[in-house]
Amino acid sequence: MAIGEPEGGDRYSRQSRFWGIGAAGQQRIRAGHVVVIGCGALGSAGVNLLARAGVGRITIVDRDFVELSNLQRQLLFDEADAAAGLPKAVAAARAVARINSEVEVRPFVADVTPANVEELVAAADVVLDGTDNFETRYLVNDACVKRGVPWVYGGAVGSTGMSMTIVPGETACFRCLFPAPPPVGSMETCETAGVLAAGIVTVAAIQCAEVLKLLVGDRENRSRGLTAVDVWTNDHLQAEGRLRDPDCPCCGQRRFEYLDTVATSRTASLCGRDAIQVSPGQAQALDLGDLGRKLEVTGPVTVNDYLVRCRVDGHEMTVFADGRAIIKGTTDLAVARSLYARYVGT
Numbered sequence: 001m002a003i004g005e006p007e008g009g010d011r012y013s014r015q016s017r018f019w020g021i022g023a024a025g026q027q028r029i030r031a032g033h034v035v036v037i038g039c040g041a042l043g044s045a046g047v048n049l050l051a052r053a054g055v056g057r058i059t060i061v062d063r064d065f066v067e068l069s070n071l072q073r074q075l076l077f078d079e080a081d082a083a084a085g086l087p088k089a090v091a092a093a094r095a096v097a098r099i100n101s102e103v104e105v106r107p108f109v110a111d112v113t114p115a116n117v118e119e120l121v122a123a124a125d126v127v128l129d130g131t132d133n134f135e136t137r138y139l140v141n142d143a144c145v146k147r148g149v150p151w152v153y154g155g156a157v158g159s160t161g162m163s164m165t166i167v168p169g170e171t172a173c174f175r176c177l178f179p180a181p182p183p184v185g186s187m188e189t190c191e192t193a194g195v196l197a198a199g200i201v202t203v204a205a206i207q208c209a210e211v212l213k214l215l216v217g218d219r220e221n222r223s224r225g226l227t228a229v230d231v232w233t234n235d236h237l238q239a240e241g242r243l244r245d246p247d248c249p250c251c252g253q254r255r256f257e258y259l260d261t262v263a264t265s266r267t268a269s270l271c272g273r274d275a276i277q278v279s280p281g282q283a284q285a286l287d288l289g290d291l292g293r294k295l296e297v298t299g300p301v302t303v304n305d306y307l308v309r310c311r312v313d314g315h316e317m318t319v320f321a322d323g324r325a326i327i328k329g330t331t332d333l334a335v336a337r338s339l340y341a342r343y344v345g346t
């Protein structure tokens with residue numbers, strides 16, 4: 001700090017003094033809207049950085065709730081959030097309000113589906129990937145390429161992580177790089193390989209720097225390929241060159257196969273969790289109080305503004321207002337579907 005400058009007069013002074021941002025860049029960051037899809041480990045580290053950087057609007061989309069086992073790596077949450085069973089989007093929004101009350105933050109407790117993804121990304125200047133699965137990333141990629149919205153991919157497992165900045169019409173898209181999802185069971189997951197918070201936070205930091213470059217319009221310094229890091233072995237890889245595939249179904253041929261999938265009732269196992277999510281085909285608007293009273297026959301029931309939780313047949317079942325349920329203690333899709341049908345309905 002130069003002599004004579006007031007201390008703390010501007011909360012962003014250290015950032016706007018940085019050559020890549022400046023006062024004009026800070027204004028753009030403030031005018032920016034970032035939609036964060038998935039608020040687990042990557043998403044919560046990202047939201048934390050973006051809120052502190054002064055991004056004007058942050059929309060946080062997440063389908064899950066906070067648990068004690070998240071706290072090792074999910075930087076926005078604490079023991080009180082886990083005890084209250086708060087949805088991650090809601091707990092994250094409350095944390096943002098404490099970190100930076102200037103940020104207009106909007107939590108959205110939902111699964112990202114073909115039915116809602118386009119509307120979600122269309123409102124964004126930049127989309128930040130905090131998801132933990134390929135299916136959602138393909139969906140986000142389709143929606144972002146179709147709507148011309150840049151997004152920053154991120155993923156981490158073990159001590160490694162990857163990031164890529166995708167600018168429709170300019171760079172390769174996610175599908176240019178990964179034309180098809182990996183075969184089921186072929187990839188390490190956080191469940192099989194574990195995950196280091198340090199690896200996640202490194203990737204989140206790279207992603208957030210890319211988000212800021214996109215918001216301030218620094219085209220020259222943006223990452224031009226896939227960045228991979230391993231915080232344990234200290235390997236770094238920057239893959240550049242001809243990544244864009246002219247035959248890519250998404251950005252080459254503009255066939256949005258994931259977006260055009262008709263939303264149907266579906267089940268999905270959750271990464272890093274001994275749990276299954278069951279979703280109705282279309283979002284519902286459940287009366288949680290009513291459902292809670294019905295479920296009292298099963299034993300003690302927890303109800304808050306966002307969810308109902310009970311134990312059925314030895315499994316913890318959490319039902320959200322949009323009709324989704326997360327059933328813990330099983331990786332069997334059929335078991336989860338059957339419990340859902342019996343206790344919530346089809």
Ligand SMILES: [Zn+2]
Pocket residue numbers: 172173174175176177245248249250251252
């Ligand atoms: Zn492509």
